[in-house]
Amino acid sequence: MSLTIIGCGLCRNDLTVTMVKRISEARILAGGQRLLDWFPDHQGEKVALGAHARQQAVKLLLLAKESEIVVLASGDPLFFGIAATFLSLLDEGTEKGLSQVPDRINRVGEIEIIPNISALQGACARLGQAWSELNFFNLHGRVTTIDWRRILRSNGALLLAGPGDKRPQFLAAALINFFPLAKSRPAVVFCDLGQDQEKVFNGTLAQVADQEFSPLSLLFIDPAEGVEKIPPLALGLPPTEYEHEAGLITKAEVRAVILAKLRLVPGIMWDLGAGSGSVAIEAATLNHGLKVWAVEKEPDRIKRIENNARKHGCLDDLKIISGKSLDVLENLPDPDRIFIGGGGQEIGEITTKAFFRLSSAGFLVATAVTLESRAMLSSVLIDECLEVVEINIARSQPLGNMRLLKSENPIAIYVFQKK
DSSP: OOEEEEEOOSSGGGOOHHHHHHHHHOSEEEEOHHHHTTOTTOOSEEEEOOTTHHHHHHHHHHHTTTSOEEEEESSOTTSSSTHHHHHHHHHTOGGGTOOOOOSGGGGTTTOEEEOOOOHHHHHHHHHTOOGGGSEEEEOSSSOOSOOHHHHHHSSSEEEEOOSGGGSHHHHHHHHHHHOGGGGGSEEEEEESTTSTTOEEEEEEHHHHHTSOOOSSEEEEEOOOSSGGGSOOOSSSOOGGGSOOBTTBSOOHHHHHHHHHHHTOOSEEEEEESOTTOHHHHHHHHHSTTEEEEEEEOOHHHHHHHHHHHHHTTOGGGEEEEESOHHHHGGGSOOOSEEEEOOOGGGHHHHHHHHHHHOOTTOEEEEEEOSHHHHHHHHTSSGGGEEEEEEEOOEEEEEETTEEEEEEOOOEEEEEEEOO
């Protein structure tokens, strides 16, 4: 196989002599149209990669068995770049006619990747900022929601913008909409770095939102100078943060304990009987790299889960499944963590069947309010039950010109671990 992916840097001057030679020898030259335009006199076949880049990458991998192919990438091909698409295709196996490479070391010789300076590095050089200390967010492509909490909690964030509503002015406006106190956060926009039309804008997020910028831009957000400009951790958020059905939502304090007992890790989590989605949303927001399958049978609640996930910027990390838990379990990927907040008279059976699918050393946490559900949970998986915790909450309420504590229903939390 002869396929080389070359990072083009910020401008053509960033290409080395070796890179130029490899490009000139390619029988097929592929890349975004902007990069192909750098080589108007190239004699080989040109393939413009666009919206269907993944399908095009499959064809290029197959053609590379017989032809010299060079793929042009922006900056470092493995830093939010096209190289990840090609490597993921190699991992998929033979279903697309490609040779499977299970061992990553064996990728050497399959695809050659030649990196260059990325626009993100270039922006950090302009800022005089150590880029190893920043958080990077790719908002270009298929991202549907903005992880605004993680962005605004970062000790400096650099966002890779894109076309449409992913341009810097819209990103700044969205961040302010999510968290209005962020409007005075210092920000810098870099447009068309390395090009003749390069533009750098300094201001606040509010000022960025009032400007016009090209899609080929980066948005840098300075760390906040005051704690009031930093959104709180998504742990036990008040019920007013969620759409819910007449108070049918896991209480904030109980939610915090559930998340602690789940001992969250990156991987896959099930939330069975998700309700408003509050536990699923806080789990996904707290743990970057966790994908949550939220199962709910009521259509109105499913819509609320979607709205809540979009509001909290984690819709891309949630897969919302419509149906009864027992009916859909076999179609879900094997989980590393499971939370069961509903189930009614089937909670014992749901817990047992879900636990069977749990990965080794995984945790399952289930809650019970009624005596019947407590009895069912107490009679299953006895050897795997680590502990049962009862939470009693009393909340203050006004009484004339004084206050009293009014108790709420106690909640039992059952914690199971697969050995």
